Structures are given as structure tokens and as C-alpha cells.
Amino acid sequence: MNAASANFAHTTVLLNDAVDALVTDPDGIYVDGTFGRGGHSRLILSRLTAKGRLVAIDRDPDAVTAAASGATRVDDPRFSIHHTSFGQLVPALAALGISKVHGLLLDLGVSSPQIDNPERGFSFRFDGPLDMRMDTTRGESAADFLARAEERHIAEVIRDYGEERFAVQVAKALVARRESGFPVRTTRELSDLVARAVKTREPGQDPATRTFQALRIFVNAELEELEQGLNAAVQLLAPGGRLVVISFHSLEDRIVKTFIARESKHVVDRRAPFAPEKPTRLRSLGRVKPGAAEVQANPRARSAIMRVAQRTEHA
Ligand SMILES: C[S@@+](CC[C@H](N)C(=O)[O-])C[C@H]1O[C@@H](n2cnc3c(N)ncnc32)[C@H](O)[C@@H]1O
Numbered sequence: 001m002n003a004a005s006a007n008f009a010h011t012t013v014l015l016n017d018a019v020d021a022l023v024t025d026p027d028g029i030y031v032d033g034t035f036g037r038g039g040h041s042r043l044i045l046s047r048l049t050a051k052g053r054l055v056a057i058d059r060d061p062d063a064v065t066a067a068a069s070g071a072t073r074v075d076d077p078r079f080s081i082h083h084t085s086f087g088q089l090v091p092a093l094a095a096l097g098i099s100k101v102h103g104l105l106l107d108l109g110v111s112s113p114q115i116d117n118p119e120r121g122f123s124f125r126f127d128g129p130l131d132m133r134m135d136t137t138r139g140e141s142a143a144d145f146l147a148r149a150e151e152r153h154i155a156e157v158i159r160d161y162g163e164e165r166f167a168v169q170v171a172k173a174l175v176a177r178r179e180s181g182f183p184v185r186t187t188r189e190l191s192d193l194v195a196r197a198v199k200t201r202e203p204g205q206d207p208a209t210r211t212f213q214a215l216r217i218f219v220n221a222e223l224e225e226l227e228q229g230l231n232a233a234v235q236l237l238a239p240g241g242r243l244v245v246i247s248f249h250s251l252e253d254r255i256v257k258t259f260i261a262r263e264s265k266h267v268v269d270r271r272a273p274f275a276p277e278k279p280t281r282l283r284s285l286g287r288v289k290p291g292a293a294e295v296q297a298n299p300r301a302r303s304a305i306m307r308v309a310q311r312t313e314h315a
Contacts, residue, residue, distance in 0.1 A: 011300065035056040087225040106245045155167045155171035166199060190208065260307060283310045
């Protein structure tokens with residue numbers, strides 16, 4: 001059994017809220033930029049008429065396989081799945097002859113099938129190769145990065161993307177281990193090393209949480225992808241079209257919030273204060289957090305924040 005067909009399920013976060021916010025025209029073209037296991041995609045399709053269309057993408061080949069084959073296949077003529085990243089959305093849609101869409105959904109981060117499969121190396125809860133790439137067809141694994149990077153660079157990644165106070169100590173321990181001829185190659189080796197280097201314990205949190213988050217964000221260039229995906233949204237959305245983004249940690253949410261605020265504000269050029277105001281391209285429609293019942297049923301929803309914006313008619 002391959003990883004795509006293995007029984008790793010994903011419980012979709014903010015399912016109805018996200019699709020309610022996204023679909024405004026049942027005849028429209030929609031993009032699910034993070035297919036995962038298709039929880040949002042299936043509900044979007046149920047809201048569209050025969051004229052509507054849903055283009056789904058995922059950078060993980062297992063997600064694409066799950067959408068295209070076997071029992072999890074989405075068998076619907078209005079649906080297509082494509083292996084790419086949402087940072088590449090503009091050229092990916094251009095290749096399909098699409099230049100405008102009515103809604104784009106980004107449900108960020110990793111899916112449960114990725115976390116729960118030890119072979120993918122995302123979780124300190126299981127022992128496996130320290131990979132962490134969402135797209136296993138390209139790029140450098142976390143282990144390869146730790147085997148070659150300068151200590152200073154490793155410390156910066158763990159500090160900036162994991163907000164880890166002991167980033168310098170973790171990086172030092174990683175390099176010392178590497179120099180003794182035993183670079184970390186597995187999730188267990190990394191989590192044991194971090195547990196020794198991190199001196200204070202946060203209640204209810206494994207000491208490796210921050211380091212794992214940091215390496216995952218770095219290996220997948222998640223924040224750069226997000227910036228590119230948001231810029232693509234403004235370019236691709238038709239007037240009235242919706243951008244819906246669900247994020248799971250403060251680094252992501254800050255980027256989404258700042259982007260929407262910047263695109264929703266009239267910017268006055270201080271060098272030319274009497275020039276006409278630059279028209280705003282988005283209108284913020286606010287944010288939603290999962291309710292207590294959803295968080296209780298699905299602990300992964302705990303940190304979720306959904307932000308919604310609508311494209312204006314201005315170019
Ligand atoms: C939280 S899951 C999405 C779950 C999905 N909404 C569902 O209900 O099944 C995130 C998915 O987005 C994918 N992903 C993350 N970053 C991506 C990117 N930059 N481009 C394309 N896919 C990405 C991951 O591989 C993962 O499958």
C-alpha cells in the first residue's frame with residue numbers, strides 16, 4: 001500500500017465557514033490551492049452548478065494521487081487536480097487557459113496524512129527519516145539541510161521560524177553531533193537532541209515542537225510561498241471574487257493580515273499628496289476562529305484563524 005492510499009484521514013478545519021465565505025457565484029471558477037484530502041473541495045463542488053468549475057492543486061504527490069485515483073478519487077467532470085504549488089498559481093492556471101477566478105481557498109500547513117505518516121518525517125511523535133518536504137519530488141530534506149548548513153544559518157532558521165529561545169543551543173548541539181560523524185538523520189534523533197538542548201519546558205508542549213515547525217517552514221519555503229500565493233490571488237480574482245485563507249500559526253497569520261490590510265488601505269504617496277489615491281484592490285471581510293465544539297472535536301483546529309477578503313473592481 002502506498003502512502004496516498006494508506007488510511008491516513010484528514011479532518012477538515014472550518015469546513016462550512018470557509019466554503020460559505022468562498023462561493024458567491026455557483027456558476028463560477030474556483031481554486032482550492034491546498035487540496036489535502038479534498039474536504040473543502042468536495043463541499044465546494046456541492047455548491048456549484050453544472051457550469052461551475054473547481055481547479056485543485058497540491059504540491060504533495062500523495063495528495064494528487066488521492067484526488068485522482070482509488071477510493072478517494074474525486075470523480076466529477078467539473079473538477080481537475082494539478083501537481084504544483086500555489087506560489088505558481090498564475091502560470092499553472094494560464095496553462096489551463098484561466099486568467100480570472102471567482103474564489104481562491106488556501107488552507108495552509110500540513111495535512112494529517114502528512115503528519116501521521118512516519119515516512120514523511122514531519123512529526124516528533126513517530127520515528128522516521130527526517131525529510132519534511134511536502135513535495136517529495138524536489139528540494140532538500142531537513143536532514144540534508146542540517147548536514148550541510150552553517151551553524152549560524154541553522155540557528156537563524158530555528159529562531160526565526162520556530163520562535164525558539166534556545167535556537168543557538170540547538171544549532172550548536174546539531175553541529176557538534178555532525179562533527180563527531182553522526183549527523184541527525186531521523187525524527188527521533190532530532191527530538192532527543194532538542195530535548196537535551198532546550199532547558200525550560202512549556203506546559204503541554206513537546207520541547208521539539210518549535211524546532212520541527214521551524215525546519216518544516218524553512219524546507220518548504222512556506223512563508224515565501226504564502227506571499228506569492230497572496231499576490232497571485234489579487235492578480236487572478238475577478239471583481240467580487242473571494243480570498244479565503246486559513247492559517248495555523250502566528251507567522252502565517254501575520255503575513256495574511258498585513259497583506260489584506262495593505263491591499264485594503266488607501267495609500268497616500270507622501271511625495272505627491274495631491275495625486276489621486278491609489279485604489280484599493282481588496283476589501284477585508286473579517287476573520288473567523290473555530291468554535292469550542294470544533295476545537296474539542298479536532299484539536300488541530302485550536303490555532304486556526306480564517307481571514308476573508310473580497311476583490312474590488314480596481315486594477
Ligand atoms: C491543511 S492541508 C489541506 C486540507 C484540505 N483543505 C482538506 O480539507 O482535506 C494543506 C495541504 O496543502 C498542501 N500545501 C501546503 N503548501 C502548499 C503550497 N505552497 N502549494 C500547494 N500545496 C500546498 C499540503 O501538501 C497539504 O496537502
